Amino acid sequence: MRTKFALPLGIAATGAACLTYASAYEARSFRLRRVEVPVLPKGMRPLRVLHVSDIHMVSGQRKKQDWLRRLAALRPDFVLNTGDNLSDPEAVPETLDALAPLMELPGAYVFGSNDYFGPRRKDPTGYLRRDDGTRTHGPENPWTELRDGFDQVGWENLNNARGRLKLDGCDIELVGLDDPHIDRDRYELVAGGPDHAADLSLAVVHAPYLRALDAFTAEGYPLVIAGHTHGGQVCVPFYGALATNCDLDRKRAKGLSRYASGGNETYLHVSAGCGTSRYARFRFACPPEATLMTLTAG
Numbered sequence: 023m024r025t026k027f028a029l030p031l032g033i034a035a036t037g038a039a040c041l042t043y044a045s046a047y048e049a050r051s052f053r054l055r056r057v058e059v060p061v062l063p064k065g066m067r068p069l070r071v072l073h074v075s076d077i078h079m080v081s082g083q084r085k086k087q088d089w090l091r092r093l094a095a096l097r098p099d100f101v102l103n104t105g106d107n108l109s110d111p112e113a114v115p116e117t118l119d120a121l122a123p124l125m126e127l128p129g130a131y132v133f134g135s136n137d138y139f140g141p142r143r144k145d146p147t148g149y150l151r152r153d154d155g156t157r158t159h160g161p162e163n164p165w166t167e168l169r170d171g172f173d174q175v176g177w178e179n180l181n182n183a184r185g186r187l188k189l190d191g192c193d194i195e196l197v198g199l200d201d202p203h204i205d206r207d208r209y210e211l212v213a214g215g216p217d218h219a220a221d222l223s224l225a226v227v228h229a230p231y232l233r234a235l236d237a238f239t240a241e242g243y244p245l246v247i248a249g250h251t252h253g254g255q256v257c258v259p260f261y262g263a264l265a266t267n268c269d270l271d272r273k274r275a276k277g278l279s280r281y282a283s284g285g286n287e288t289y290l291h292v293s294a295g296c297g298t299s300r301y302a303r304f305r306f307a308c309p310p311e312a313t314l315m316t317l318t319a320g
Contacts, residue, residue: 049298049305052089054096055313057278059289060320061244062222066192072098072124073313075228075249076295078109078136079117086296086310087120094123096314099189101127103177104249104293105134105201105228109141109300111163118171125171128187130178130196134228134250135204137165141299153269157204180226182211195220197243203229203250203268215241222317230270230292240284245291245317251275253294257307276308291315 062069072093079086101124107117118125140160169179178185180198187194195217200206207227216223225238230248238246253276254263263275273279276294280287296310 048307048309049303050085051309052086052296053309053311054093055277055294055311056316057291057313058316058318059245059278059291060318061289062317062319064319066221066319067190068319069100069189069192069194069222069317070096070098071315071317072096072101073104073247073291073293073315074101074121074124074296075104075293075312076106076134076252076297077117077120078106078141078295078297078299079113079120080110080300081113081116083116087116090120090296091123093312094126098127098314100187100194101125101129101177102196102224102226102247103129103131103172104226104247105132106136106249106295106297107134107168108137108163108165109297111140111161114164114167114171117168125175125177128176128189129172130180130185130187130198130226131172132180132198132200132226132228133165133169134201135159136163136299137168138163138201138204138206141301143301153267159204181206182208184212184217186220193219193221195223196226197223197238198226199228199234201228201250202231202234207231207234209234209237213237213241216243225288229268230266230274230290232269235270235281235288235290236283239281239286239288242286243288244320245289246281247291247293247315249293249295251292251294252298252305253292253308253311255298255302255305255308259307263308276311 229250
């Protein structure tokens with residue numbers, strides 16, 4: 023009898039311990055990833071870019087807010103925010119307050135689906151099944167307030183748009199898409215490839231769907247920057263992410279990789295993000311993060 027119950031009880035205890043670790047510790051264990059990307063023209067000074075994504079702010083998340091404020095001490099040249107800032111319609115003021123020190127720096131942003139719509143309770147195993155493209159949205163978020171907060175400090179709105187940053191003599195072109203996850207991307211509005219008058223052109227999108235990556239890569243952008251995947255959020259040690267919540271392959275769920283399309287090749291950086299949905303507040307083998315990218319001469 024003792025043997026009969028020992029194994030199930032042991033499995034249950036292990037599962038409970040993992041869930042406690044994933045929700046109480048790892049989901050709040052914020053990290054900074056550092057990567058170097060050789061995409062600048064020869065002779066151009068290195069540029070430091072802070073990439074923040076998938077904050078999924080819920081009102082009252084003080085530890086996350088304090089961590090975001092401290093990122094300004096890194097003094098990057100500019101900030102890229104790749105969306106999904108909200109997981110609570112009441113959290114816009116706290117999100118803007120937490121990002122306020124970063125908003126004193128040059129920056130740009132695109133939105134993700136959770137900026138526009140609140141999260142819903144759903145079966146988390148659905149992420150492991152094939153995506154049929156069906157979307158059921160939660161209530162609309164006050165996304166215009168978030169947009170206005172970013173715009174008022176001069177951050178470039180890259181939702182299906184082009185933007186420009188001038189930094190100590192460097193002319194940086196930024197080209198972005200609205201979120202492909204909810205079919206808001208309109209590549210025809212930004213098509214045409216990099217502006218060769220710029221010192222550097224970068225492509226930005228929330229969800230790294232292949233149609234967006236293929237278009238950016240085929241037109242010759244040297245670096246595409248995205249979020250959305252949460253790095254898988256729940257990973258298996260020595261195996262990696264179980265899902266990406268889009269059609270990107272699991273091996274590119276987070277970090278820097280090379281991507282090829284249309285006879286061209288680009289760097290792709292996908293942030294694992296620093297938050298979770300308010301209905302799935304756990305991470306496993308995939309800590310929340312922001313990334314400090316140092317762009318160097320190729």
